[in-house]
Amino acid sequence: MVTRRQPWHLVKASTLHGKGVFALRDIPAGTRILQYAGRRLTSEQADALHPVNPDDPFHTFFFALSSGKIIDGGQRGNDSRWINHCCEPNCEGHENSDGTRVYIVAMRDIAAGEELLYDYGLVIDEDITAELKQNYRCLCGVPSCRGTMIAVPEPDNKREAAAQELRAAAAELQAELDAAMAQASHAPLNTTKDKPGDKAKTKKKEKKNKKDKDKKTKRKKGKQ
Numbered sequence: 001m002v003t004r005r006q007p008w009h010l011v012k013a014s015t016l017h018g019k020g021v022f023a024l025r026d027i028p029a030g031t032r033i034l035q036y037a038g039r040r041l042t043s044e045q046a047d048a049l050h051p052v053n054p055d056d057p058f059h060t061f062f063f064a065l066s067s068g069k070i071i072d073g074g075q076r077g078n079d080s081r082w083i084n085h086c087c088e089p090n091c092e093g094h095e096n097s098d099g100t101r102v103y104i105v106a107m108r109d110i111a112a113g114e115e116l117l118y119d120y121g122l123v124i125d126e127d128i129t130a131e132l133k134q135n136y137r138c139l140c141g142v143p144s145c146r147g148t149m150i151a152v153p154e155p156d157n158k159r160e161a162a163a164q165e166l167r168a169a170a171a172e173l174q175a176e177l178d179a180a181m182a183q184a185s186h187a188p189l190n191t192t193k194d195k196p197g198d199k200a201k202t203k204k205k206e207k208k209n210k211k212d213k214d215k216k217t218k219r220k221k222g223k224q
């Protein structure tokens with residue numbers, strides 16, 4: 001006897017947008033709920049496609065793979081194409097090991113009746129302007145909603161902040177160096193008279209420096 005696995009989900013109207021996908025029963029964290037099915041497109045093929053709905057030209061059924069290929073849920077898709085976006089999602093897309101398939105997986109325990117949501121993190125090869133963000137505006141309504149379904153390049157912000165900090169530190173060091181150089185160029189060359197024994201100390205120092213230099217040179221050579 002073949003036993004069919006009961007589905008984890010059902011499709012029905014969502015208060016968030018159009019149709020949505022909901023948990024039919026309690027779904028434990030880590031469950032592979034369904035595969036994101038659809039026709040595979042190159043990015044050029046995807047760009048050439050007309051909008052699914054001319055009245056809502058930014059409506060999308062695309063899911064981008066890390067290879068650059070796109071799964072078009074609008075062609076040969078399944079129920080996964082109705083899953084809405086949320087900035088605090090309960091699901092995420094997992095690629096299989098060869099990057100050809102995507103599964104929608106529960107990020108935490110999901111109670112029966114909850115809407116299944118993942119972060120679309122849309123990647124668009126254009127400058128992310130306020131207008132573009134608005135075209136893909138998010139209505140998920142969670143406190144941390146970023147206002148758009150477009151991926152916000154947060155690592156870039158962090159990188160930029162770190163770069164700014166480094167630039168400020170470098171400028172500070174340069175200013176200190178400039179001040180030290182200015183002071184050195186104005187200082188008299190030999191203001192103190194040699195005290196007896198100083199020459200001997202200097203010679204000793206010179207000898208020690210030479211020894212140290214030899215040691216360092218040897219160490220370097222040893223490494224090569």
Ligand SMILES: C[S@@+](CC[C@H](N)C(=O)[O-])C[C@H]1O[C@@H](n2cnc3c(N)ncnc32)[C@H](O)[C@@H]1O
Nearest residue numbers: 017018019059060081082083084085138139140
């Ligand atoms: C894959 S469809 C999801 C199913 C959609 N509810 C429907 O009935 O067609 C993706 C589209 O749904 C809409 N959508 C999904 N999540 C949204 C959200 N959080 N805010 C606004 N629109 C959303 C957008 O138009 C998006 O392009």
Ligand SMILES: [Zn+2]
Nearest residue numbers: 087138140145
């Ligand atoms: Zn949101």
